[in-house]
Amino acid sequence: MIKTDVVIVGAGPTGLFCAHQLGIIGLKCEIVDNLSKIGGQCIELYPDKPIYDIPAVPECTGEELTNNLIEQIKPFNFNFHLSDRVQELKSENGKWTVKTLNGKRFETPNVVIAGGVGSFEPRKFPTKSAEKYDGKSVLYSIKDKTIFKDKSVVIFGGGDSALDWAIELSNSSKVTLVHRRDEFRGAPASVQKIKELSENKTIDLITKYSIKDVKGNGSLESVEIKGESGESKVIKADYVLGFFGLIMQLGPISEWGLNLDKKAIPVNTENFETNKKGIFAIGDICTYPGKLKLILSGFHEGALAARGCFKYARPDEKYRFEFTTASSTIKDRLGVKE
Amino acid sequence: MAKIKYIEFSGKEHEADVANGLSVMEGAIQNDIPGIDGDCGGGMSCATCHVYINNDEWYKKLPEKEMGEDDMLDQAYEPKSNSRLSCQLIVSDDLDGLTVHMPEKQA
Numbered sequence: 001m002i003k004t005d006v007v008i009v010g011a012g013p014t015g016l017f018c019a020h021q022l023g024i025i026g027l028k029c030e031i032v033d034n035l036s037k038i039g040g041q042c043i044e045l046y047p048d049k050p051i052y053d054i055p056a057v058p059e060c061t062g063e064e065l066t067n068n069l070i071e072q073i074k075p076f077n078f079n080f081h082l083s084d085r086v087q088e089l090k091s092e093n094g095k096w097t098v099k100t101l102n103g104k105r106f107e108t109p110n111v112v113i114a115g116g117v118g119s120f121e122p123r124k125f126p127t128k129s130a131e132k133y134d135g136k137s138v139l140y141s142i143k144d145k146t147i148f149k150d151k152s153v154v155i156f157g158g159g160d161s162a163l164d165w166a167i168e169l170s171n172s173s174k175v176t177l178v179h180r181r182d183e184f185r186g187a188p189a190s191v192q193k194i195k196e197l198s199e200n201k202t203i204d205l206i207t208k209y210s211i212k213d214v215k216g217n218g219s220l221e222s223v224e225i226k227g228e229s230g231e232s233k234v235i236k237a238d239y240v241l242g243f244f245g246l247i248m249q250l251g252p253i254s255e256w257g258l259n260l261d262k263k264a265i266p267v268n269t270e271n272f273e274t275n276k277k278g279i280f281a282i283g284d285i286c287t288y289p290g291k292l293k294l295i296l297s298g299f300h301e302g303a304l305a306a307r308g309c310f311k312y313a314r315p316d317e318k319y320r321f322e323f324t325t326a327s328s329t330i331k332d333r334l335g336v337k338e
Numbered sequence: 339m340a341k342i343k344y345i346e347f348s349g350k351e352h353e354a355d356v357a358n359g360l361s362v363m364e365g366a367i368q369n370d371i372p373g374i375d376g377d378c379g380g381g382m383s384c385a386t387c388h389v390y391i392n393n394d395e396w397y398k399k400l401p402e403k404e405m406g407e408d409d410m411l412d413q414a415y416e417p418k419s420n421s422r423l424s425c426q427l428i429v430s431d432d433l434d435g436l437t438v439h440m441p442e443k444q445a
Contacts, residue, residue: 045383117377117384123445126416158412180417185409210416228419245413247445248377248384263375284379293379 004030005313006110006306007098009086009253012040013295014283015114016069018302023076024330025306027313030106032081032098034119039066041116041284042295044246055296065295075335085119086111089256089279096278109312112305113274113281114298117248117263125156125242129214137220138240148173152236154223156211157243158183163190165241170197176204176235178211178225209233214240253285261287271308272301278312280305340434344389346373347442358431362424362438363387373440380425382406385414386445387424389438394420396436400427415441 006022008015011033022029037043042051042062050059060068081104088099089111098106122140124130130138142165149172155162158179163186166177177194184191198205212226214237223237250263259266259275264287267273272280282301284293291297310319324330331337342365344352356365366374366387375386388411391397397420407426411417424438 041378041383045378046381049381049383123413123415126442159409180412181408183408185412245385247386249445263377 002030002104002106004028004106004108006030006112006309007032007086007096007106007108008112008114009033010040010114010116010283010285011035011038011080011082012114012116012283012298013042013065013069014116014298014302015040015112016066016073017299018112018114018282018306019076019078020069020073021303021306022309023073023078023333024324025310025319026329026333027306027309028078029112030079030081030108032084032086032100032104034083034085036083038070038080038082039063041248042066044120051295053294053296075333085251087252091276109278110309111279112302112309113253113265113279113285114283114302115250115253115281115285117284118250118253119248120246121249121251123242123244123247125211125214125240127211127213130211130240133214133216133220133240137216137238138214138242140242142241145169148239151238152176153239153241154178154235154237155241155243157241158185159243159245160186160190161243162186162241163194165243166203167193167197170203175202176206176237178206178209180208180210182207204235206233206235211240211242264291267301270304272305273308278309280308340429340431340436342429342433343435343437344371344373345437345439347440356429358429360429361387362389362427362429362433362436364425365429366424373444374424375444376425382410382423382425385410385423388414388417388441388444389422389424390418390441391420391422391436392439393437397422399432400436415443415445 005027006029008031011031019029043066047063085101087101090097095109096111148169152174154176155166156178166175169175197203209225209227213224215222222234223240224234226232265274265281267281267286269288272282274281282305283298342356352371354365354369363376377386378384411421
């Protein structure tokens with residue numbers, strides 16, 4: 001059991017800046033995120049796209065913003081729990097017990113949900129029949145590539161994951177790559193390589209087709225694909241891999257007894273607390289009259305939520321507002337010399 | 339201002355007057371029309387505002403896809419050759435009478 005002042009759910013820009021504000025006022029926090037890297041939507045959806053509306057930063061990419069936020073909270077040495085997801089929140093003795101998918105447990109008076117639009121999960125095939133084989137022979141990520149040796153593998157998708165795995169697995173498997181159009185969004189060098197492998201018949205490349213059905217009798221045997229005008233083909237398959245990027249799902253958050261308005265959590269605008277005492281929601285996941293889904297709004301919400309957390313984490317202390325420019329206490333916390 | 343018709347996968351129809359300058363996605367969200375999520379808020383980075391333009395004349399009349407829209411559509415649920423991201427369809431008087439059909443689901 002890890003005891004802390006605040007558990008932050010979500011390591012996107014809003015969660016990171018909230019952590020900064022907690023550090024500034026002398027609180028500890030632990031940060032949990034479903035992704036394997038820090039940065040949330042900024043790093044997963046638009047690492048290279050420019051952002052123009054961060055105050056005092058005329059232009060930066062999602063990755064640059066993330067890196068700067070990480071740099072900004074370095075002095076506080078907060079722990080990140082990546083590739084993990086908060087599953088359960090339980091109220092015990094006036095505190096919250098937080099359990100994660102990987103079995104970690106936290107005891108805390110405060111939880112700040114900075115979960116964006118939910119956790120990122122792989123997009124799956126639309127075909128019902130694929131569900132039966134999900135996790136066995138229909139896969140959306142690869143943990144152990146040796147299972148594909150000498151097998152027939154049918155890969156769907158046109159991005160870097162699909163292309164990279166088609167190239168990699170073509171060394172030791174019979175690979176068919178299926179994509180819904182002629183153009184690929186992967187890196188030009190990978191697209192070039194795929195075309196070469198297709199020309200010399202190392203892989204089968206089928207474009208303008210998408211999945212129709214998967215077939216098997218206990219174990220997967222084949223996959224049926226359809227063209228734009230309804231024509232179909234059946235390909236032998238031991239494994240079917242789909243790489244269609246990630247989708248955001250609210251997931252377990254919807255089971256924590258919080259009020260929900262569509263996919264968002266209503267909060268008050270004084271400290272961004274939800275209908276549950278000690279549970280705060282900030283960033284894209286919260287809603288209130290006038291809510292803007294801007295990173296800058298998330299920063300503001302995080303700063304106020306941090307002060308809200310102080311009340312429960314230090315019930316016997318009075319919170320005193322201080323400026324970072326003037327406070328020697330804050331400078332100590334930041335490790336800067338005067 | 340344009341009158342936009344949104345048709346759910348089930349066939350249920352919704353009509354909304356959408357102000358010029360808003361996207362077809364925003365028109366759905368602001369009028370509480372189900373079937374279009376718009377998770378990323380219109381940043382062309384989530385493919386959850388995917389619609390079909392079943393009328394070929396309308397499909398051709400719409401502004402062409404910009405770079406990136408097809409890449410994002412690759413990730414949408416059941417994309418077809420008449421698929422568009424409704425966040426990229428900006429409403430003007432020219433779009434008056436447009437009908438969009440929604441996929442079975444967005445993710």
